[in-house]
Amino acid sequence: MTSTSVLDLTGVSRTVNGKIIVSDIDLSLKPGETLGLIGPNGSGKSTLLNMIAGLVRPSRGEINICGHSMAHMRRRKIARHIAFVAQQADTGERITVRDAVELGRTPWLSALRPWGPEDDEAVAQALGVVGMQTMVCRDWSSLSGGERQRVQIARALAQATPILLLDEPTNHLDIHHQIAILDLVERLPATIVIALHDMHHALRCDRILAMKNGRCIALGPPLEVLTPEIIGEIFAVEAMRIPDPAGGRPLFSFRSLT
């Protein structure tokens, strides 16, 4: 563990009924860094995120947040350090956008510390970042998938944590909203761990952790990890990396192995 890191994982593993879900992950994240998690379905990305969020315990290994061992932290304290946007979070309750975002203030409130002006401020700011400030009174049920995702991100931002976890936030969104969410994530000052399916999206991260069968296959800058060899190994496809004619990030082309 280095003194400047916000999130440290040492030998983190999880075994369920003898089956290894995540095995020996070591990781150290600096403040403001964005880490992309890639890997096929069932490679352990979500389980790893759930462990970092403190929702499931590692079977072995240790997670440290800002130098504190997570195993000894209370739920409320963890929630003051880490916000988590899960893949599916829906409700049948009749709540407004504002109600949903206000939930993010829960770890800072108690019966003895009621809602105050700083909470209003945090909520307003979070709504502004995701561009939902004009929709605060809309009902949750009337929102589109992209809007719901933005509200969930605003809820996490209102939590005002140094670390933000996102589990495939671009799933089920059209291209426009995918790009909007990724642009938003890129602007955030927090340390971010984000699970992604699209290699093109992953290229925008500072570092990539590539997983297969619960193991770390590669960890490093996107262009070093997202090579045709590594992509081929973890996804069992033939990949080609093509320079962008417009001079931007490279493009990928995939074919099944024959």
Next chain:
Amino acid sequence: MRWFWLSPVVLAAALMFGTAIGETRIPFATVIDVLSVKLGLSHAEVDAIDMSVIWNYRLARAIVSACGGASLALSGLILQALLRNPLAEPYLLGISAGASAGAVSVSVAGIGAGIVSMSAGAFAGGLTAFALVALLAHAAGGSTGARGAGVIILAGIAGSQMFNALTALIIAQSASAEQARGIMFWLLGNLSGIRWPDTWLALPMAGLGLGLSLWHVRSLDAFTFGADSAASIGVDVHRTQIVLIGTATLITAIMVSLAGAIGFVGLVVPHAMRILVGSRHSRLVPATALAGAVFLVVSDVVSRIALPGQVLPIGVVTALVGAPAFAVIMIRGRKQ
């Protein structure tokens, strides 16, 4: 929260209503006289029988009705919030079925050799059934994640079926026709045996339910997007579930042991209040407690005067209101 200051007034009015109306007609002026004499506000001359009917019988009964209604409605609200299921209600966890089995075990099968009262049997049965349901849910992995809510409901159905079968078995085996009628009456809710000592049990239980629910309003809100989401915003899900579901179980079992298994209050009242005051528990908890109390006091009055010369089980009244409301909730749920 503008309506909040009105709630003691509404509650007092409901209790007055419950005290003033009954099988025997007593002039309202007499009711006022009795209450003012008993509360030390006047020294008017009142008939001893009127005094006894109004003070010992009707007022105690109205207070226990109010406590029972508030407790059942709050239990339903807690379970709906924590289990994320709009059809959750206190009896879902097997409490009513267990209490019924406990009651018939004592009154018909003679367990306890006459020392144990029917109420105590109901209380023991309710807690036993809940313990079995909780164990089954735990064994089936019901204490973890999103699957948990579905598992505990299935376990509750299994437990209820078993204890209902046990009740039917005991009645079929050993009850006379007269006993069977008495049991049926009790199972559908019966407040006729309520006297002052019962209020000393009902009042603290309703107070406990209301106090703990108010203390946990933010935690209840946090379950809006499910248990994992609640955990990720800092709620100790396990502790909250144990404390709140435990409390709901305890106050339901006590109320069932006092008044029988009165259905639908825990299901319908929280939903009606969601429509009126919204989904935030800071408003929903006091509104649900108040509406539950008023609903049961009024239902009790209706059960006494609906058929002249005959008292209906209160559960019949709450079910006649509750079952259609249940249907409406299901249809609304489908549209969402």
